[in-house]
Amino acid sequence: MNLQNGSSDDHRYSLELSDEELKRYRWMATTAVESEGEMWHAAGLQAGARVVEIGCGPGAILRELAQIVGESGIAVGVDADPLAVSMAQQELRGFDHADVRLGLAAKSGLVPESFDVVMCRHVLAHNRKDEGERILAHLVSRLVPGGCLYLADVDYDAFRYSHSEPDLNDLEEHYIKFQRARGSNLSVGLQLGDLLRANGLEVERYICGGPVQQLPLGVRFPGWAAREAMMAEGFATPSDIERWNAAFVRQEALGQGPLFFPLGLCIAFGRRV
Ligand SMILES: C[S@@+](CC[C@H](N)C(=O)[O-])C[C@H]1O[C@@H](n2cnc3c(N)ncnc32)[C@H](O)[C@@H]1O
Numbered sequence: 001m002n003l004q005n006g007s008s009d010d011h012r013y014s015l016e017l018s019d020e021e022l023k024r025y026r027w028m029a030t031t032a033v034e035s036e037g038e039m040w041h042a043a044g045l046q047a048g049a050r051v052v053e054i055g056c057g058p059g060a061i062l063r064e065l066a067q068i069v070g071e072s073g074i075a076v077g078v079d080a081d082p083l084a085v086s087m088a089q090q091e092l093r094g095f096d097h098a099d100v101r102l103g104l105a106a107k108s109g110l111v112p113e114s115f116d117v118v119m120c121r122h123v124l125a126h127n128r129k130d131e132g133e134r135i136l137a138h139l140v141s142r143l144v145p146g147g148c149l150y151l152a153d154v155d156y157d158a159f160r161y162s163h164s165e166p167d168l169n170d171l172e173e174h175y176i177k178f179q180r181a182r183g184s185n186l187s188v189g190l191q192l193g194d195l196l197r198a199n200g201l202e203v204e205r206y207i208c209g210g211p212v213q214q215l216p217l218g219v220r221f222p223g224w225a226a227r228e229a230m231m232a233e234g235f236a237t238p239s240d241i242e243r244w245n246a247a248f249v250r251q252e253a254l255g256q257g258p259l260f261f262p263l264g265l266c267i268a269f270g271r272r273v
Helices: 019-042 060-069 082-091 129-140 166-182 188-198 227-232 238-253
Strands: 050-054 074-079 098-102 115-121 143-154 202-208 259-261 265-271
Touching: 019 060, 019 143, 019 202, 019 265, 050 060, 060 074, 060 082, 060 098, 060 115, 074 082, 082 098, 115 129, 129 143, 129 188, 143 188, 166 227, 166 238, 188 202, 188 265, 227 238
Parallel strands: 050 074, 050 115, 074 098, 115 143
Antiparallel strands: 143 265, 202 265
């Protein structure tokens, strides 16, 4: 395993962390609490539970999980990116029952059968299909009997926004091509139920779609955070980036973000019986 620079042969995450990205993650976390709260509870997230978030990024969701399980519970975050780990540690400061560690999703170093809930959000889409299968097998083995594996991921092509900026559609098209060329499984949202079943879990919920949301001002699309990686791999030029930025600036000058229709946001959880 090579974890230098937050990457391994199997993990080449492309979205660069920044204050702007942190804002996007916090917005996603607030939205998830509102729209998924009932499912989190049904999956076993309650005071005293032991939960791990695999691929926790800068810790916005993990902070919510730590609040729910409280001091009688345990909240652990794992990520392969050292910058994400240090941002998550900062986000979780003051939570003595929380811990954030560097590790790979398919080789976390966590003790087998030690969590009531294993959560994994927006990670599988950034990995190849075969790596996703390894990740799932590993995560299931960390669950206690009766515990739940909770997955949230995308069918990326199904996302829609209300803006009328051709350059923002162009950014999305470049981003999708770039991710597909890397082998990222951008349609994994459609496979979540099969992945849970293939690993012996009983699927208790499987939904796609969610409430329409207004993007807060200053929150840009994931592809924007991948612009440097897209340039490095020949999927964007400096003039593309200027065009995309100008389109965001025009959009932001309207004083409100576009509506986001999360048709491709899929959530599933399965229980180990
Ligand atoms: C899109 S972010 C999601 C963060 C968080 N789960 C959330 O939903 O707010 C994906 C995170 O997963 C991590 N990641 C992706 N593939 C990984 C792997 N194979 N092993 C460990 N971490 C991985 C990335 O470093 C990144 O921080």
